[in-house]
Amino acid sequence: MKKISVHYLFLLSLIFVLFSCSNDSDTTTDTQNPANTVAATQMLNVSYGSDSAQVYDIYLPENRNENTKVIILIHGGGWTSGDKIEMNSFKTIAGEDLPEYAVVNMNYRLASQGVSPFPMQLNDITAVINHLKANQSNYIISEDYGFIGVSAGAHLAMLWSYDYDTQNNINMVASIVGPTNLADPAYNNNPALQIDTLMQYFGVTPSVDFLETYSPLHQVKTTSAPTILFYGGMDPLIPNSQGIDMDAKLTQLNVVHEFTFYPNEAHGWVGTNLLDTWLKLKTFIQTHH
Numbered sequence: 174m175k176k177i178s179v180h181y182l183f184l185l186s187l188i189f190v191l192f193s194c195s196n197d198s199d200t201t202t203d204t205q206n207p208a209n210t211v212a213a214t215q216m217l218n219v220s221y222g223s224d225s226a227q228v229y230d231i232y233l234p235e236n237r238n239e240n241t242k243v244i245i246l247i248h249g250g251g252w253t254s255g256d257k258i259e260m261n262s263f264k265t266i267a268g269e270d271l272p273e274y275a276v277v278n279m280n281y282r283l284a285s286q287g288v289s290p291f292p293m294q295l296n297d298i299t300a301v302i303n304h305l306k307a308n309q310s311n312y313i314i315s316e317d318y319g320f321i322g323v324s325a326g327a328h329l330a331m332l333w334s335y336d337y338d339t340q341n342n343i344n345m346v347a348s349i350v351g352p353t354n355l356a357d358p359a360y361n362n363n364p365a366l367q368i369d370t371l372m373q374y375f376g377v378t379p380s381v382d383f384l385e386t387y388s389p390l391h392q393v394k395t396t397s398a399p400t401i402l403f404y405g406g407m408d409p410l411i412p413n414s415q416g417i418d419m420d421a422k423l424t425q426l427n428v429v430h431e432f433t434f435y436p437n438e439a440h441g442w443v444g445t446n447l448l449d450t451w452l453k454l455k456t457f458i459q460t461h462h
Contacts, residue, residue, distance in 0.1 A: 211236050221304040222297070229301055230257060231281040232264060233312055234272055242270070242317040242344070242462055243305065246278045247298070249324025249461065251366075252290035253283055263321055270455055274462075275314050281329075289375040290325075291387045296421075298333045302342065319462040320346040321454070324410075326350020327349070331389035334398045343398045344462040347454055350404055350411050350440055353419040354391065357382035359412035364409045366422060390422055399429040399461040403450050405438030431457060 213235040218228040234241065244267055246260040257278045264276050281297035284290035306316055320343065322330030327348035334346040360368040374381035385391040402424060404416030413434075420432035433453060435446050442450070 174194060181443065187239055190329070197293065198209050211238070219304075220242060221300050222331060224279050224282055226282045228305075229277050230264075231312065232268060232276040232278075233314070234268075234275060237273075237275065237311065237313050239309075239315060241275055241314045242272070242319065242326065243275045243314055244319050244321060244458070244462070245298075245301065245330075247281075247320060247322040247326030247330050249322075249326045250283070251371075252294065252325045253285060255283075255325070256280060258325075260321075260323070266451060270451075272460060275312070276460075277301065284375055286374055287376040288378050289372075291377075294329055295333055295337055298329060299337060311317065316340075316342050317344050317462070318342050319344050319458060321349070322347065322351055323349045324351060328353070328389065331400065332387060332392060333399075335389055335394060336392040338398070341396075343401045345455070345458060346399070347401045348389075348419075349450070350408060351389075351402075351415075352411060353389045353415045355388045356391070357414055357418070358379055363410075363412060390419055393419075393422055393426060393428065395426045397423075397426070397428050399457070400455045401454060402432045403433075403454075404434050405440060406434060406436035407439045410440050429461065 189331060202260070204403070211269050214233045215231065216233075217230045219231060221227050221229060246257070246263050248255040248257055248259045250256075250259075257280045260278050264278050279298075279301050281294045284293070291401050302318065305312070305318075309316060320330035320334060328351045331348050331351060331353065334343045355368050355372075357368075360366065368384065369379045372384070377383060400419075402419060404411065404413070406413055414431065416427055416434060420430070423430040423432075431453065433450070435442060438446055
């Protein structure tokens, strides 16, 4: 799950040619703002733990207050690679189209041989949430969060929302080509991503119980946050059953959700379907977050 073109293509596509990254180096808004306004601020590589990978970037909008909601971005990379920089395109487009939201772009500790991502990476999300809460008054934000995750990051976003959000702080979660069921038999015949082999690399015995414990499909509840799903029918990494079964489970549980399936797309897409993804995601965020 290392190569997902949707990470970069918001900025590369002519659809979004008017959107600029020029404010990436800014730390505050124009000094001409009235003294009683709250300036926009960004803080990069904020540490939320003792590991060098435990950092996030936070982008705080102008005129925010204690009701300002937060969007948290979680990158992909098969749980073993990737970096928050891959989600900068989402940060930029959200800043342009959803300027009233604060955006957090997080890194997390990466799995490796003998080092399982579960529950390590889920604990990192918990640590980010706790750090945001501890700094709520300084940041001037609310405790209302939404997730946008891509690939493995989407898996983590869904799983944390469904099984770790004990205080009901998550208003919505978006999965772009995220694994939903690690126990899916379809992975056994998937040469590009065999879950059992990957789990053994992590030093984990891939029992059905373990795989289901860390599968959003098996942890979602009737009270789970509204969810929006995007999947490609030609994805070599994610079996079609992952999105289809998740849609069916959310329907069965009456969880508010949307499911978009692009039959001819793979693990990421461009052009009109990319625009369709963003417009649907933007509307979903505005409706539920």
